[in-house]
Amino acid sequence: MVFTSTLTTPASNLSQNLSQQSCKALYPYKRNHYRFEDFFAFNQAEGTLRDWHESRNILASEDFIVALIQGLEKEVGQAASLLMYNIGQEWGKQDATFFQGWFEEQYQQSLQTCRPTLALEAWWWPFTSQGWGNWEVDLENQQNGFMFINIFDSAVARTLGDVGKPVCYLYAGLFAGFFSHLIKKDLSCIETQCYAMGETYCKFLLGKQDRIDAASFWQTEGATARDIEKKLYNGEYLR
Amino acid sequence: MLTQLKQLSIEAEGRFATASELAFLTEYLASAPKRLSAYEKIHAAQEQIMDEIEADLTAIDAQAFMKGSRDVSEICRRDRKDTLRYTAAAMLFNDLSYLRDGLLLWQRTIVHAVQDQKASALTWREMPEVLRRHLTPEEADLIMPALQVNQALLN
Numbered sequence: 001m002v003f004t005s006t007l008t009t010p011a012s013n014l015s016q017n018l019s020q021q022s023c024k025a026l027y028p029y030k031r032n033h034y035r036f037e038d039f040f041a042f043n044q045a046e047g048t049l050r051d052w053h054e055s056r057n058i059l060a061s062e063d064f065i066v067a068l069i070q071g072l073e074k075e076v077g078q079a080a081s082l083l084m085y086n087i088g089q090e091w092g093k094q095d096a097t098f099f100q101g102w103f104e105e106q107y108q109q110s111l112q113t114c115r116p117t118l119a120l121e122a123w124w125w126p127f128t129s130q131g132w133g134n135w136e137v138d139l140e141n142q143q144n145g146f147m148f149i150n151i152f153d154s155a156v157a158r159t160l161g162d163v164g165k166p167v168c169y170l171y172a173g174l175f176a177g178f179f180s181h182l183i184k185k186d187l188s189c190i191e192t193q194c195y196a197m198g199e200t201y202c203k204f205l206l207g208k209q210d211r212i213d214a215a216s217f218w219q220t221e222g223a224t225a226r227d228i229e230k231k232l233y234n235g236e237y238l239r
Numbered sequence: 240m241l242t243q244l245k246q247l248s249i250e251a252e253g254r255f256a257t258a259s260e261l262a263f264l265t266e267y268l269a270s271a272p273k274r275l276s277a278y279e280k281i282h283a284a285q286e287q288i289m290d291e292i293e294a295d296l297t298a299i300d301a302q303a304f305m306k307g308s309r310d311v312s313e314i315c316r317r318d319r320k321d322t323l324r325y326t327a328a329a330m331l332f333n334d335l336s337y338l339r340d341g342l343l344l345w346q347r348t349i350v351h352a353v354q355d356q357k358a359s360a361l362t363w364r365e366m367p368e369v370l371r372r373h374l375t376p377e378e379a380d381l382i383m384p385a386l387q388v389n390q391a392l393l394n
Contacts, residue, residue, distance in 0.1 A: 031345070034345050035341050038341070115352065118352045121348045
C-alpha cells in the first residue's frame, strides 16, 4: 500500500535509500524490477519501506483492511462506499501525475505518444508488486465510451470474503481518478462483479457518466455483470 | 536453487538441516559443472544463436519481424538476447522462480501490450532446437525446463 509520495525526501536520505536499494542503484533503468526484493527497499535505521519510485509504503494486514472498512461503516453508515470511492478517485488523480513523471523518465517517451496498452501495463505493475492484484484491461469498447478492467485477487475482496455484494469501491475510484486525469475527461467507474459476491474475479466498468449511471441502475434492478455487458454492447443507455 | 537455499536457511533456523532437506544441494552440485559449461557456451555463442533463430523464424514466417511495413527485427533481437541471458542464468542457478518472477511475468504483460504474442511464441517454440546445436544432450536437458517456462508464458 502506498503511504505517501516522497518527492520532498531530502537528498541525503535519498542517497542513503539508493545505496540500500542495490538493484536500483546499480541498474536504474532496469524495467523488469517488480520482484519483491528488487521493488522494495527496507531501511532498518529509519524503520521505513520504500519502493522503486521512492514512495513510502506500509505493510497492511487483512485485519487492517477489515478495520478500515468496518470502522468507516460504523462512522458514516452507507456513505462508507462513497467515501472509499472518493478516496480512491483522489488517489488516482494524484497517482496519474506521479506516474507520468516516472514513466517518461524511465521509458524515454511521452505518455501521449506511446502505445496506450504499454503505458497502462507500466502503470499497474507497481500495484501488482504492492499486493493490489493482477489486472487485465479490455480497451475494445473505448470508442463506445466504456471499457472493462478485471482484477484478479483484489486485496479488499479477498480480505472480506463472500459478503454477497461488491466491495472494491477503492479500486473503482482509483480507476476513475487515474483514467480521468489521463485522458482529460470525466470518467466514472462501477464494479459490476466482485470476488466478494462469489465470483472468481472482480470486474469494473469504466466510462462516461451516462454509461455508469445506466449500469448502476441495471445493477440495482438485479442485472448481472453479463447482463450489463450485453446491454452496453447493444447500445442501451438511459435517456 | 537460490530460492531453495533461502527457504532452507529459514526452515532450518536453530537446528541442523536433515539429509532429505539437503538432497537438492547434492543434486545441484553434481550437475553444476555441466550447468557452468552450458552457460559459458551460450554466452560465447549468443550472437550466433540469435542469427540462427532469426534465420529459422524468417524461414517459417517471412513476416515474423514485420509490424505492418516496419522492420522490428533489431528490437526483437535485443529482447531475445535479454530473455536468453535470464534463461541461461536460471539454468545455471537451477532457479526457475528467478526467471518467472524476475522477468517473464512482467515480460508477458508487455508482449501482450505490444501484441507480439505470435513472434514471441514462435521464438520460444524454436529456441530448443537451436540450442541443441550448441550444447551436448546432457547440457540441453538442463536448460529445457527454463525454455518450457518461456514457452508457457511468452505466448
